[in-house]
Amino acid sequence: MSHGAYLYPIWLRIWHLVNALLMLALIGTGISLHFASSSFALLRFEHAVTVHNVAGLGLALSYAYFLVGSLVSGNLRHYIPKRAALFGKLRSQVWFFCVGSLLGEGPPHVPSMESKFNVLQQVTYLLVMFLAMPLLIGSGILFLFPELAPEKVMGMSGLLPVAVLHCVIGYLLTLFLVGHIYLATFGASLAEHFRAISTGWHVSPPEREWALASSRATASKMRPNSAEEVADEGVGGATE
């Protein structure tokens, strides 16, 4: 028997896909613009500017869509880590990714309708979505409308701190993307989490006994609906 939970509704999956594509376009064109030279260009400078501007505006809209969707659906609560034993939980999550998974230990957290994200995801996503993204988009908008930027800041061009902020956050988010993709391979199978964000259903296969066994007690409380139960209630969606 497999255990599943419908974690990612369609509006969220569409946002995630659009956001991912826009970020890839922005990273590619951003690198091309930053390291522009006569001998290096992923894309011709003028085309890179256009793509970067359009994708940047798209990202701003997509971010607004995410905020509204999260507020309306209650998705926002998944991003708030509980303060109780926060550092202990963080430590055990980092231990699992770095060492525990290699030793065959089970994950300290199993995704459920009540708690989609482990504490490391919560902290990271909170910083990414509610600090880095607003700063990235805000600085990008200032770049698009440079007349809005202060003319001088401490004797330097006012665009300079905006540019450095935009560049540094873009860089950190690029590294986040690499980590995000790598850590997504830590399911029972390599495809588990990728399948979940594609179909909406997070399914823990029966062969992952080592994972479920270690967190069964918690998971049984936090996961009221198995996939079968959800299907019975007519919510729809098939399980594997």
Added chain:
Amino acid sequence: MATRVTRAEDSRAEGGALSPEMLAEISRANAICLDCHSLVGLELRLQELRTLEFSLERAEELLVEPGAFELSSHGEMKCVSCHVKGFDEHPHDSEAREEIKWCDDCHTRAFLVIEEQFFDSVHARQFEKGFSCSTCHDPHRFLSRDQQPSARAAVNQDNAMCLTCHEDSGASHELAPQSRQPLRSVSHAWLPNPDLHWEAARCVECHVNAEGKLLSHEIVDSERAKRECVACHSSEADLLVRLYKHRVGEERESAGFMNSIILNESYIVGATRNQVLDELSVLFAVLVLSMFSSHALVRVARWGWRQR
């Protein structure tokens, strides 16, 4: 008089600044001229000028703004260095204008190159007569780029020279009464943030036919103007050796790299990156990627071992 001019020019040729005594002497001599050729002087003599059938436009030509002239590249020269004959009497000799020195009388060596470039320019091709150095470079106001307090000031001055004729009105110009210019905003519609570009870069950064990176007097029209963004937006930007040429040397000596010379004045995507920060970020990215790759390798090895 000629002797004094020679002494001043000799002093410059030797690379030395003029002594305070020489500067005071120049100032005294020029004050005699500016007594009439200043705004106050001209106003006082307006009645006299009218009797000489001077139009107001003509009177404007006689105006030399004392503050602007002293700050100009020629500001430490006597008026009579260029206005050589017939200007020591009043009213001046009617033939005196013909005796005014030409630019190439002093800028002889530069003219060997400039003249050739100018004759290939769109201005020389468009106008057989009437277009001279002073059409663009007002000798009483012009301050060379190397002497400007900032690159922005150089941009403002040089672009103002172009806009004197190429203003965005689409109107014809007295040099070409029959032609109508295309609107600047229309012909530059392809340029992102055109206003920002016009504030930060000179028209001639694109509108010259420059072999190599040095600026040329071969001004070209829109057909032949550069549309190569990376000519400025890259670490080897032409701007570094044009607009910021005079500061590149000192920058190299003090900081070891050139980017921050523009960094302090304006931010230019692709050109003003901090090389140390770039290298650190690449290093850190390599470290992070190595960490993930090593971890992935161990995972794969363990998976293989389990399979066996």
